[in-house]
Amino acid sequence: MRVDVEEKVLSENDKLALGLRESFRAHKVFCVNLISSPGSGKTALLERTLEALPKTARVAVLTGDIQTENDARRLARAGFPVKQITTGGTCHLDASMIIKALADWDLDAIDILFVENVGNLVCPTSYDLGEHAKIVLLSVTEGEDKPLKYPSIFAAAELCIINKIDLLPYVPFKLDQAIANARQVHPGMEVVQTSCTKLQGLDAWLGWIERRRARAMEA
Ligand SMILES: Nc1nc2c(ncn2[C@@H]2O[C@H](COP(=O)(O)OP(=O)(O)OP(=O)(O)O)[C@@H](O)[C@H]2O)c(=O)[nH]1
Numbered sequence: 026m027r028v029d030v031e032e033k034v035l036s037e038n039d040k041l042a043l044g045l046r047e048s049f050r051a052h053k054v055f056c057v058n059l060i061s062s063p064g065s066g067k068t069a070l071l072e073r074t075l076e077a078l079p080k081t082a083r084v085a086v087l088t089g090d091i092q093t094e095n096d097a098r099r100l101a102r103a104g105f106p107v108k109q110i111t112t113g114g115t116c117h118l119d120a121s122m123i124i125k126a127l128a129d130w131d132l133d134a135i136d137i138l139f140v141e142n143v144g145n146l147v148c149p150t151s152y153d154l155g156e157h158a159k160i161v162l163l164s165v166t167e168g169e170d171k172p173l174k175y176p177s178i179f180a181a182a183e184l185c186i187i188n189k190i191d192l193l194p195y196v197p198f199k200l201d202q203a204i205a206n207a208r209q210v211h212p213g214m215e216v217v218q219t220s221c222t223k224l225q226g227l228d229a230w231l232g233w234i235e236r237r238r239a240r241a242m243e244a
């Protein structure tokens with residue numbers, strides 16, 4: 026019975042996600058969905074990203090959390106449109122939440138939409154948001170075995186960002202092994218290493234966005 030209900034909820038989400046995908050296509054919005062454990066640095070990466078973009082860039086952010094507007098407050102400082110989605114307990118964003126949050130935004134004024142999912146390495150994976158790409162963050166304090174323990178998100182994500190590399194001297198994190206583990210789950214997976222405190226790897230990340238967006242717009 027439980028399985029039946031979950032399947033129904035998921036297929037309902039899939040229908041809504043299909044509509045979102047069509048809407049992103051029609052309005053030429055490139056959308057990425059950032060997923061990671063709580064505290065891996067999704068908001069920090071988006072803060073650094075927004076700061077690095079020209080003020081004329083047409084970017085916007087939806088950020089999901091169970092409670093608080095903290096992340097929206099942090100992200101809004103860069104001056105781009107930001108909206109917090111507070112789920113009130115739900116451990117992931119779903120397509121209906123994205124549709125509701127976008128309702129009063131003009132999609133024609135947005136080229137790139139960043140979605141920061143609720144901090145959770147499991148549940149967000151199952152919910153299509155109509156995005157072009159899922160991106161998984163793994164910080165070096167979490168352990169190099171995480172791609173093997175939580176394979177679904179590493180299989181589904183197009184890009185793995187290994188964040189907090191400034192902490193590598195202080196933690197027993199085997200970087201090569203982490204990359205090998207990610208690629209064991211997802212052969213050929215692209216990996217970018219970043220530090221949001223030391224501003225490392227941001228060019229590689231921004232370059233990935235530009236290339237991936239160009240591909241999405243061609244399709
Ligand atoms: N040393 C170091 N700290 C970082 C880095 N990136 C983020 N942090 C810190 O890690 C903590 C968590 O970062 P957040 O950006 O809030 O992480 P998050 O993934 O958005 O967390 P949730 O939204 O709660 O899931 C903060 O104290 C950040 O300053 C990094 O590259 N290096």
Ligand SMILES: [Mg+2]
Nearest residue numbers: 067068096141
């Ligand atoms: Mg956050």
